[in-house]
Amino acid sequence: MPSSLITIAIKLSPFEALYGRRCRTPLFWNQTGEKQVFRPDLIRDPEQQIKMVRENLRVAQSRQKSYADVRRRDLTFKVDDFMYLKVSPMRGIRRFNMKGKLAPRYIGLFKIVERKGEVAYKLELPSNLSGIHNVFHVSQLKKCLREDLTYTEHPVKILETSERVTRNRRVKMCRVQWKHHTEDEATWERE
Template identity: 70%
Template sequence: MYYDLKERFWWYGMKRAVADYQASLKKSPFEVLYGKRCRTPLSWNQTGEKQVVGPDIIQDAEQQLRIVEENLRVVQSRQRSYADVRRRDLSFKVDDHAYLKVSPMRDIRRSNIKGKLALRYIEPFKILEKKGEVAYRLELPPSLSGVHDMFHVSQLKKCLRVPEEQAPLEGLDVQEDLTYTEHPVKILDTPERSTRNKRIKMCLVQWTHYTKAEATW
């Protein structure tokens, strides 16, 4: 199923999502679609499978559909319970301040990166308007003119007190999708690690918007 879908479209984490979906069915995709197990060349000559015709086909198809729907309903309920544990009610008032969530996009792939020190929120910004129950309009500076000023509440973090020192926006090229790219600035060290059969050269890299103490391998 994964490779058939991958030829048409792809998204991050697709292989895991397809595997979870197929596991929740508790049946193979062939069995769900045709109501019987897929025969291999070794079982083509086996007998014992009854021929289903007429109303029996509809009845069996409806029964298979009910089983699949029930399995999916159980999995969805379980995933919802996991999400509800970490979900919190968050609301703002006009003239409140909130931090805006951003996502770092580094231009090279690195190994053993935790990402805990990456910049996750910027400013805070003043809330100008509330739209519905979960949307808010922020007062953005000219440097973020390319970003739409209406955000879902999940993109915001409550600011209890407006700090004097704010996350700087100078030199931070925030895109319309609220991502920014980090670039390597300097290689601080190039030690070598010995394995059983070869020697591996490593690099300690300092990135933009980070100090030498925050450099990573």
């Protein structure tokens, strides 16, 4: 990027912010004489220039922060919760005996031992991960909901029955329609 272009964040060119005057290009020399280039009013007070640049940067930073805060949420966990630990995927590096796309993104189910500060937690790691520091930022953790995430489906009605004959026995089967499913999605079950 040329140093004569004006940046949006500081509303000046980098050259002008650094030296307090505009960059002298051949075009600039031809349009104005040397006398006009070195006028005292062209060179601003350096302290005033620094204040203006800092204020413009602060405004740009707060604008970018407001964009980032739209999707941000505070994560808090409790002691004795179970977490998955994020393993950052890197190309060509073998992690947990897998390479590339097949390498796991999260490992474990690790128990939180204690909270360290506002955004860090200490985990109880197994002995095979003893070389890794056991305090992690919340961005590296993912909460495990429960191991036993199952649900039971309840039958609504039996649509038909049949008997299947195998080599040495007969198996009675019935076609069952389940709750929240249509008749086309009915399954054959043993009686």
